[in-house]
Amino acid sequence: MTSEVVNKETAGAASLPWRGGFGRLFGAAVLSRTGDALRGAAMPLLAVQLTDSPLLVSLVTASFFLPWLVFGLLGGAIADRVDQRRAMWGVDALRGLLMAAFAVAVWQDVATIWLLCVVAFALTSLQTVFDNAATALLPAVVEREQLATANARLMTGQEVAMRFIGAPVVPVLLGIALAAPYAVDAVTFLLAAALVATVPVPESVRKPQPSGATIRRDIAEGLRAVWHDRVLRSICLSNGLSSVGVGALIATLVLHVTGWLGSGNAGYAAVITAYGIGSVSGGLVAARITARVGQVRVLIYGVVIEALALLGLGLVRELAAAVVALAVFGFLGMVWNVTEVTAMQQRAPEGMTGRVSAAFRTLSGGVAPAGALLGGVVAELWGLNAPALLAAGLMAACVLTLVPAARTGMN
Template identity: 55%
Template sequence: MPAKTAQTEADGARSVAWRGGFGRLWSAAVLSSFGDSLRKAALPLLAASLTDDPLLIASVTACGYLPWLVFGLLGGAVADRVDQRRAMWRVDVARGVLVGAFALAVALGHASIGLLIALALLLTTLQTLFDNAATALLPALVDRDALGSANARLLTGQQLAGGLLAAPAVPFLIAAGPGLPYAADALTYLVAAALVASLRVPPPEHPPRPAGATLRSDIAHGLRALWRDRVLRALCAATAVGNVGIGALLATLVVLVTDWLHAGDGGYAAAITAYAAGSLVGGVLAGRLARRLGRVRSVFVAGTAQIAALVAMGTLRDVVALTASMTLFGAMGMVWNVSTHTLMQQRAPAAVLGRISAAFRTLAVAGAPLGAILGGLVAALWGPNTPMLLAAALFMLSVAALTPVLKPPGSGRTPRTAR
C-alpha cells in the first residue's frame, strides 16, 4: 500500500462513500461498540454482586487499561507486519469465543472476580492488535480527502450505539438472564468478524524488511517516527496530558453528582446521557470546524472549550449547569478525537501507521489510570468538586502543548520514507 500524501490542516470536504467496503466496516464497528457497551455496563454490576470490596471491583476496570501499557506497542508492530483485514476478523472470532464462554460461565453460576479480571486482560490484549490494525486499514478503504468524514461517521456511530442505545438495554437483559449481556456481546463480535472478512481489499504491500529486523526494532522505529513528526508529537503530548484530566473526571464524577450536587442516581444518569448526546453533536461539528479552521486548530479550540466546561463543573453548584457542561465537553471531545485520528492517518506513512497508532494510543492511555488516582486523592483532600478544577488545569497544559504547531490551513509536509 503506497504512502499517502500527508496534509497537516484542513481536509474532509469530500463525503465518504458507503460503498467500497466502508459501509461494512462502519456496521462492524458500530455493532461491536454496542456489544462492548453491553458488557462494560454489566460487568461492574456483576462484580458488585460477587464482592463488596471496592478495591477488587476497581481492579476489574483497571485491568481494562493494563494490557495497553504492556502490549500496546507490540500490537502496533504486529499490525504493520500482517494483513490487517485478516487480523481483525480473526481477533473478533477469538473475542466472540471468549465472551461466549464467559456468558456460559455466568449463566451456570461459575463467575468469579478472578474470571472477570482474566476476561478483561485477554480482551484488551486482543484489542491492542485489533484497534491498531483498524486504524491502518481505513485508508485502504477511503480516499484521503474523505478520511475526516469517515472517522466522524465511525466515532459518531459507535457513540450512538454504545453511549445511548446499549446502556438502557442492560437491565432488561440481566432481568431475562444474567449471562445475556455477554452472550449478546459475543454474537456482535462474530457478526462483525463476518462483515470484516467480507471486505475486498488487496493485501497490504509491506516493503522489504532490513536484515535482522525484529519486533523490538520495529517498535523503536514507530516511536522514532512519532517523535520526528512535530504535529503528531504535539498531539500525542496534548492527548496524554488531557487524558490524565479525563481520568480524574471519570473517577470522581459520581461523587461530584451525589455528594456535591446531591442529585442522586438520576443526576448521574443525566450527566452521562448529556455527554453521549454532546458527542453526537461533535461528530457533526468536526468536519465543519476542520474546513473552517484546519484540524490542528480544531483540536486547540476543542481543548479550550473543554477547559471552560470543566471550570463550570467545578464551580457551578447546579445540575442544569453540569448537564450543559457535560454536553459541551462531549461535543468537543468528539471533535478532538476525529481530528487526531484523521491527522494520524494522513501524516503517517502507510508502512508505519500501525506502529505510530500504537505508540500514540499507549502513551495516551497511560494518563487515564494516573488521573483516576489523582482525582480520588484530590477529592478526598479538598472536596468532590476539586478534581474538575484539576482537570481544567491539566487541559490548560494540554492545549499549551499545541501552540507550537498551530499553522494556517493548508501547511502540510510530506511524510518520511518508512520501512
C-alpha cells in the same frame, strides 16, 4: 485553509459511500461497540455479586487497562506486520469464542472474580491488535480527503451504540438471564468478524520487512516517528495530558453531581445524557468544522473551550450549568478525537500507522488510570469539585504542547 481545500474536503465527505468497504467497517464497529457496552455495564454488576471486596472489584477494571501498558506498543507493531483485515476478523472471532465460553461459565454459575479478571485482560490484550489494525486499515478503504468524515461517522456510530443502544438494554437482558449480555456480546463479535472479513481492500502496499527486522526495532521506529514529527509529537503529548484530566473527571463525576451539586442519581443521569448528546452532535459536524478551521486550530480552540466548560463545571454549583458544561465538553471532545485520529493517519509514515496509533493509545490509556487515582486524591484533599478544576487546568496546559504544531504552519 483555502476555499479550494474546503471544497475538496466537502466533496470528499459527500461522496463517502455507505456500501462496500466503509459500510462494512462501520457496521462491524457499531456491532462491536454495542457488545462492549453490554459487557461494560454487566461485568461490574456481576463482580459485586461475586465479591464484596472493593479491591477485587477494582481489579476487574484494572484488568481492562493494564494490557495497553503491557502490550499496546506490541499490538501496533503486529498490526503493521500483518494483513490488517485478517488480523481484525481473526481477533474478533477469537473474542467472540472467548465471550461465548464466558457466557457458558456464567450460565453454569462457575464464574469467579478471578475469571472476570482473566477475561477482561485477554479481551483488552486482543484489542491492542484490533484497534491499531483498524486505524491502519481505514486509509486503505477510503480516500485521503475522506478520512475526517469516515472517522467522524465511525466514532459517532460507536457513541450512539454505546450510550443509547447497548447500555440501556442491559437490564432487559439481565432480566432474561445473568449470562444473556455476554452471549449477545459474543454474537456481536462474530457478526463483526464476518463483516470485516468481506471488506474489499487493495493489495497490500506495505514494504517487506528488511532483513534482521525485529519487533523491538519496529516499536522503536514507531516511537521515533512520533517523536521526530513535531505535529505528531505535539498532539500525542496533548492527548496524554488531557487523558489525565479526563481520567480524574470521570472517576469522580458521580461524586461531583450527587455530592457537591446534591442532584442525586437523576442529576447524574442528566449530565451523562448531556455528554452523550454533545458527543454525537460533535461527530455529525466534526469533519466540516475541521475542514473550515484547520486541524491544529481545531485542536487548540477545542482544548481552550473545554477548559472553560470544565471551569464552569467546577465553580458553578447548579445542575443546569453542569448539564451545559458536559454537553459542550462532549461536543468538543468528539471533534478533538476525530481531528486527532485523522491527523495521525495522514502524517504517519507509510507502513507505520499501526505503530504510531499504538504510541498514542498506549500513552492515553496508560495515564488514564493515574488520572483517576489523582482525581480521587484531589477530591479527598480539596473537595468534590476540585477534580473538575484540575481537569480544566490540564486542558488549558494542552495549548502549550500544541504550540510547536502551530509553528509548523500546518492548517
